[in-house]
Amino acid sequence: FHANYAPFKDEKGEKAGIVMVIQDITERQKLDNMRKEFVANVSHELKTPLTSIKSYTETLLDGALDDKEITKHFLGVVKSEADRMDRLVRDLLQLSRLDYKREHWNKKETNIVKLTEDSVLKMRINAKNKNQTLSFKGEERVICFIDPDKIEQVIINILSNAIKYTPENGEIKVLVEKDEFRGIIRIIDNGMGIPEKDIPRLFERFYRVDKARSRELGGTGLGLSIAQQIVKAHEGEINIKSKEGEGTEVIIKLPLKEKEV
Ligand code: ADP
Numbered sequence: 001f002h003a004n005y006a007p008f009k010d011e012k013g014e015k016a017g018i019v020m021v022i023q024d025i026t027e028r029q030k031l032d033n034m035r036k037e038f039v040a041n042v043s044h045e046l047k048t049p050l051t052s053i054k055s056y057t058e059t060l061l062d063g064a065l066d067d068k069e070i071t072k073h074f075l076g077v078v079k080s081e082a083d084r085m086d087r088l089v090r091d092l093l094q095l096s097r098l099d100y101k102r103e104h105w106n107k108k109e110t111n112i113v114k115l116t117e118d119s120v121l122k123m124r125i126n127a128k129n130k131n132q133t134l135s136f137k138g139e140e141r142v143i144c145f146i147d148p149d150k151i152e153q154v155i156i157n158i159l160s161n162a163i164k165y166t167p168e169n170g171e172i173k174v175l176v177e178k179d180e181f182r183g184i185i186r187i188i189d190n191g192m193g194i195p196e197k198d199i200p201r202l203f204e205r206f207y208r209v210d211k212a213r214s215r216e217l218g219g220t221g222l223g224l225s226i227a228q229q230i231v232k233a234h235e236g237e238i239n240i241k242s243k244e245g246e247g248t249e250v251i252i253k254l255p256l257k258e259k260e261v
Contacts, residue, residue, distance in 0.1 A: 001025065041206040045088055045220070049081035056081075084218065091222040095205070098229040103150075105233065109257055110148045112183045113138040113176045119155040120174050123163065130168050134159075138176035142183040144254045146234050151254070154227045154238075158187045158250045161224075164217045165248070166191025178256060182236070185252040194242040202240055203228045 005020040056074045064070050097103040120136045127134035162172045166189040175186040194202065194209055201207045206221040208214040214221055231238045235255050242248040 038205060041221075042088075042092065045206070046085060048215075049084045052081045053078050084220075087218070088220045088222075091220045091226060094226055095222060095229070098226070098233070103233070105147045106149065107145055107147045107234075109143055110146050110151070112142050112144050112146070112151070112185065112254065113140065115148055115152060116155055116174060116176050116185055119152050119159065123156060123159045126160065126163050127172060130163060130166075130170070132163060132166060132168070132170045132172055134163075134172045134174070136174045139178065142176055142178045143257045144183045144234075145257045146254060150230045151234070154230050154252065155185065155187070157223045157227050158252070161219075162187055162189040162191065162248065162250075164219070165189070182253045182255055185254075186249060187252075188247065188249045190247040193244040193246050193248055194240070195244045199240060199242060203238075 002023045002025045003020060004023070005018050007015055007018045010016040056078050060071060060074055064074060094103070117136050117138060120134060124134055159172070159174070166172060171190050173186075173188045175184075175188070177184045177186075198207075198209045203224050205225045208219065208221045211221075228238050231252055231254070237253050239251045239253075240248065241251070
C-alpha cells in the first residue's frame, strides 16, 4: 500500500483534520517487478553468448589461429553462439510487434488439417534423428480463418518442444479434430513432462522448467509466450496438460470459419 496525506483547515483557518489517500500499489509494483525481471533476463540471455564469442575470438587472435583444426572448431562455436543471439533478438522483435499490435496478419480460410500435416512433415526429420515416432491423424477438412504462416509457426514451435523434451525412442502424436465451434490441434508426447507447480507459469517470458537444459537444446524461453499471443490474436486458446515423467499434451483451439459452425 502507498499512503499520501494532507491536513485541511476549516473556514476559520483552524486545523480540522487530515485527508489520507491509501492506494493499493500491488498491481503497479508487480508490473514494475516484471519489467525489471524482463530487462535482467534479456541482458543475461544476450551476455552469455556474447562472452563466449569474445573469449573464443580472443583466443584465436592470441595465436590459436595457427592451428587449422582449432580455428575451425572455434569458429563453429562463434557461429552457433551468434545464431543463438539472432534467435533471441528475432523472438524479442516479434514479441514487441505482438505487444504493440504491429504484427502483420494475412488471415484466410485455411484447412488446418492440411496445415498441421504439412508442419508434421517438416519436423519428421527432427523426430527421426531421435528415433522417435511422430504420427498424424486428422479429419478430412477443418476450416478456420487464420494466418497460415503464423499458425504453422505455432505448431512447429510446439512440435519442436515435444521432440526436444521427449527422450530417444519416444512417441509424439498429432491429432486434428473439431467440436461445434472450434478446430482443435492436439500435440501429445510421452516425454519428461512438466511438474504441476510450473504449469501455470509456462507462458511467461523466459520461464523454463530447467534453464540449463532449455539453453543446451537451443531454446530462448520465449516460444510459448509467442505461441500464446499468436493464438490469442485469432481469438483462440492454447492449454497445456502434463504429468512429470509421463508426458505433455498441448491443445490449440481456433474458432471455425463462421459458415462451418
Ligand atoms: P524453450 O525455448 O525453453 O523451449 P518455451 O517457451 O517453448 O521455451 O517453453 C518453456 C518451457 O516449457 C521449456 O523450457 C520447458 O521447460 C517446458 N516445456 C515446453 N514444452 C514441453 C514439453 N513438451 N515437455 C516438457 N516440457 C516442456
